[in-house]
Amino acid sequence: MEKIDVDILISGAGIAGLSAACAFGSAGFSVLCVDPNPPVTSESDANSDLRTTAFLQPSKRLFESAGLWNRLEPHAAALQIMRIVDAGGASYEARDIADFDASDISDAPFGWNLPNWLLRREMLGRIDELDNVSFRAGTATTRLTTRQTEARVTLSDGQLVVAKLLLAADGRASNIRAQSNISVKTWRYGQKALAFSVTHTIPHNNVSTEIHRTGGPFTFVPMPDLDGKPRSAIVWMEKGARIRELLSLSVKQFEAEIFERSAHLFGPMNLIGRRTAWPIVSQLANSLVGQRTALIAEAAHVVPPIGAQGLNMSLADLSCLLDLAIADPQQVGSDAMLSKYQRARWPETRARVMGIDLLNRSSMAENPMLRDLRRAGLKTLHDIKPLRKTLMKAGLGAT
Ligand SMILES: Cc1cc2nc3c(=O)[nH]c(=O)nc-3n(C[C@H](O)[C@H](O)[C@H](O)COP(=O)(O)OP(=O)(O)OC[C@H]3O[C@@H](n4cnc5c(N)ncnc54)[C@H](O)[C@@H]3O)c2cc1C
Numbered sequence: 001m002e003k004i005d006v007d008i009l010i011s012g013a014g015i016a017g018l019s020a021a022c023a024f025g026s027a028g029f030s031v032l033c034v035d036p037n038p039p040v041t042s043e044s045d046a047n048s049d050l051r052t053t054a055f056l057q058p059s060k061r062l063f064e065s066a067g068l069w070n071r072l073e074p075h076a077a078a079l080q081i082m083r084i085v086d087a088g089g090a091s092y093e094a095r096d097i098a099d100f101d102a103s104d105i106s107d108a109p110f111g112w113n114l115p116n117w118l119l120r121r122e123m124l125g126r127i128d129e130l131d132n133v134s135f136r137a138g139t140a141t142t143r144l145t146t147r148q149t150e151a152r153v154t155l156s157d158g159q160l161v162v163a164k165l166l167l168a169a170d171g172r173a174s175n176i177r178a179q180s181n182i183s184v185k186t187w188r189y190g191q192k193a194l195a196f197s198v199t200h201t202i203p204h205n206n207v208s209t210e211i212h213r214t215g216g217p218f219t220f221v222p223m224p225d226l227d228g229k230p231r232s233a234i235v236w237m238e239k240g241a242r243i244r245e246l247l248s249l250s251v252k253q254f255e256a257e258i259f260e261r262s263a264h265l266f267g268p269m270n271l272i273g274r275r276t277a278w279p280i281v282s283q284l285a286n287s288l289v290g291q292r293t294a295l296i297a298e299a300a301h302v303v304p305p306i307g308a309q310g311l312n313m314s315l316a317d318l319s320c321l322l323d324l325a326i327a328d329p330q331q332v333g334s335d336a337m338l339s340k341y342q343r344a345r346w347p348e349t350r351a352r353v354m355g356i357d358l359l360n361r362s363s364m365a366e367n368p369m370l371r372d373l374r375r376a377g378l379k380t381l382h383d384i385k386p387l388r389k390t391l392m393k394a395g396l397g398a399t
Pocket of ligand 1: 011012013014015016017034035036037051052053054055139140141142169170171172174175176193194195235278296297298299305308309310311312313314
């Protein structure tokens with residue numbers, strides 16, 4: 001089999017890998033993206049990823065340059081207000097409500113929410129339009145060797161690929177990271193996230209609502225209406241045993257539980273489709289680079305789904321690499337380019353992983369005194385305007 005030469009080989013076609021293929025392809029680089037699992041692009045498929053992703057403001061610029069925004073915008077629900085609710089008292093009712101309004105810091109909303117299966121469909125559609133980008137489903141990266149000038153990667157079908165830059169977007173158990181001898185630190189919480197969507201009687205008015213009590217946040221993210229009814233995606237984080245219990249409930253019993261846990265803020269709810277459970281960890285690679293290799297997304301960092309940070313950090317990785325590649329295309333994959341990437345992204349990534357770890361632990365608090373402390377902290381962050389604005393900008397990745 002003849003070897004293939006490309007500028008960029010992407011290992012992994014999750015949303016991060018597909019975004020990278022569209023972004024580097026649109027910038028004129030030759031790209032090959034491979035994944036052993038064909039992406040599922042329809043809502044009704046039994047293996048469909050029914051989660052949604054809230055993309056924050058900075059991702060819009062990347063999606064525009066990748067030729068994706070015009071495809072995504074018609075399906076996106078805007079997120080104008082982030083509402084944090086403390087329901088940590090004796091009953092399930094809301095004790096405090098703190099609104100963070102995007103108009104305090106910008107003319108644009110905080111971000112936009114989109115279903116993951118639809119993102120994959122539109123990203124594959126964009127790849128089809130680009131002659132310089134190829135995608136191979138059913139193919140994994142297997143062996144990696146590197147030289148000063150190139151990465152040499154063998155695929156599961158025996159094909160050799162020679163690339164100037166290898167992007168590891170192959171998820172939290174990344175094969176490329178392991179072969180590059182980059183270790184990770186992992187924090188476990190004994191927690192899982194239940195993801196599902198609902199229709200409800202009280203409109204969401206483009207407000208994303210995070211309700212804190214115990215076990216982790218219960219988050220509503222707005223979606224476009226369904227058959228004239230307000231619809232939201234929900235992520236409910238809880239201890240593993242409680243998630244197993246929730247999965248075993250009948251739909252009727254489950255709807256009663258979510259009505260209670262939502263502090264009754266959206267009225268009675270109807271479950272749409274399946275409930276899916278996701279393991280929750282924090283993880284950080286001890287370096288974002290190896291020779292001719294850059295780690296992005298969950299290959300580099302994993303965080304609990306709080307404040308829509310996970311994939312948005314991944315897109316910030318991607319924007320940084322793309323800017324460096326466009327600024328000096330001859331240097332793509334060089335030590336000089338990769339050191340700049342490491343310097344720009346690692347300290348920020350570490351700070352965000354640690355910050356989200358802290359937020360998650362505070363949201364899990366069971367002790368009433370700790371819950372009261374959390375409530376007081378939230379009130380201070382919200383009520384002092386400069387602090388509130390700084391927090392909002394930091395959440396968007398703007399500081
Ligand atoms: C419940 C939940 C809700 C979330 N909500 C949000 C949100 O609102 N906003 C946000 O920013 N983030 C959110 N996140 C985080 C976000 O979903 C993740 O960051 C993102 O899905 C991870 O994408 P990824 O492409 O890095 O990894 P993955 O989706 O795991 O993709 C990795 C891909 O690599 C492939 N692969 C594995 N091995 C190989 C190999 N050897 N060769 C080639 N390919 C390989 C796999 O098949 C897979 O397709 C959420 C997470 C959870 C759990």
